[in-house]
Amino acid sequence: MNANAQRVCLGALILLGVGGALWHSNAEKPMPTARTLARGTTSSTGATFLKTGYSDLPSPTDRVRRFRTLEEYEAVSKYGRLPNSLTGLNVNWNITANANGKLIVSRDLAALFEFFLSTHTEEGLATSLGRIEEYLRGLLPEAAASEALDILRGYLAYKQGLTRFEPSTAHAFTGNQNDDLLATVGDVKAAMNQRATARRQFLGAEVADAFFKDDEAYDAYTIKRLEADANTSLSAADKESLIAQAEQLLPPDKRDRVQQERKEAALNQRIAALQAQGGNEETIRNLRTELYGPQEANRLAAVDQEQAAWMQRLQSYLETKDSVLRQTALTADAKALTIEELERSRFTAEELREVRILESIRTQKTPSAKTTQSG
Numbered sequence: 001m002n003a004n005a006q007r008v009c010l011g012a013l014i015l016l017g018v019g020g021a022l023w024h025s026n027a028e029k030p031m032p033t034a035r036t037l038a039r040g041t042t043s044s045t046g047a048t049f050l051k052t053g054y055s056d057l058p059s060p061t062d063r064v065r066r067f068r069t070l071e072e073y074e075a076v077s078k079y080g081r082l083p084n085s086l087t088g089l090n091v092n093w094n095i096t097a098n099a100n101g102k103l104i105v106s107r108d109l110a111a112l113f114e115f116f117l118s119t120h121t122e123e124g125l126a127t128s129l130g131r132i133e134e135y136l137r138g139l140l141p142e143a144a145a146s147e148a149l150d151i152l153r154g155y156l157a158y159k160q161g162l163t164r165f166e167p168s169t170a171h172a173f174t175g176n177q178n179d180d181l182l183a184t185v186g187d188v189k190a191a192m193n194q195r196a197t198a199r200r201q202f203l204g205a206e207v208a209d210a211f212f213k214d215d216e217a218y219d220a221y222t223i224k225r226l227e228a229d230a231n232t233s234l235s236a237a238d239k240e241s242l243i244a245q246a247e248q249l250l251p252p253d254k255r256d257r258v259q260q261e262r263k264e265a266a267l268n269q270r271i272a273a274l275q276a277q278g279g280n281e282e283t284i285r286n287l288r289t290e291l292y293g294p295q296e297a298n299r300l301a302a303v304d305q306e307q308a309a310w311m312q313r314l315q316s317y318l319e320t321k322d323s324v325l326r327q328t329a330l331t332a333d334a335k336a337l338t339i340e341e342l343e344r345s346r347f348t349a350e351e352l353r354e355v356r357i358l359e360s361i362r363t364q365k366t367p368s369a370k371t372t373q374s375g
Contacts, residue, residue: 067139076138079131083122091115095136097144109148110211112136113155151207158202162195182230189223192216214251221246221258267291275304314355317346318362 067073070091074081081087093108103109113132120128132152136145196216199208224246228239243262247255267287274280281301288297324330324338343352 067135073135073138077131077134079123079127079134082131083119085122086115086119095139095148097141101141101143103140103144103147103151105151105207105210107211107214109151110155113152151203154202154204154207155211158198161198161202182227185223185226185230192219192223214254217249217251218254221249224249263291313346314358317342317355318359 070082070086070089091111093112094106095108095112096104098104112135116128116131116135117125118128119131123131129152133145133149136148139145140148196208196212199212203211225243228234228242228246231239234242247259247262250258270287271284274284281304284304285297285301288300292300320342321339324335324342327335330338343355347355
């Protein structure tokens, strides 16, 4: 692999870990949130009608429809059923207008765009865009629907220019893993900043924040974490401090999750070291209790005991099996029968399937006697 190809591969690996705001395969897909559906009244046919954002009850002349399911949308769509790739999916977009009929911009609007745009390879872009307009005009008051369609035009223009914001591959690949990682992270960071600027140029600050703010926060956190990990001049304590600072960039829910994951990773490393030393069960239990509480600590201690007992059984079986295979007085058939009886007496059918997998892995890692002798 030449230097540029190596660098591209390194950059690709980073891109995969940098969060939802980075563009991959020309498809940026903010996911629907789990917000509650806007309130409405359900007719006997299951369709829900309301004037979004105005009141609980629609007026008799109000033509605004709230699609509770995709089936309800398909039943009235001039384009008919959605492609098979989207059938059976449940969506929960909270796309509404305020009391003045103005669109309330949310991430869910981007999710709706991407949902229908994903059909363009099967139905064509014109139909995908037609579905978006049809859905929005059936969902929102006229003024809000027009606002949403204006945003769609800016969104499409933004997407069409995304190829300009790919990380650079111009820097030479040095072969030093940390230096190359830092250089690549710098390129990715520059591309992310250009992309964030473009979002605001095409969509405006309010819409760009609604669509991408959380993704951008996660990307910024990930970049800072990668920079800290790759910086060999930092002590472990300094890296930990920088990562903790980077976590403050995240929204509260994501911050809590990554902090918990980091604590768990550090705990698992410490426990692995203690287990390698032998004993230390009480210390391990106390560490787990501090992070998880006594109930979970007790459960994990029981899992450790079960795993240790299993490993002892497995090791005993492997040693006995090896002893049988080394018996020169036994024929091959006698050895096979002895091992078969050994397996029946030591394991259940389910356990034996796991033993087979572990033995296969063991065989792949250990050279055969024939290979060793022929050297």
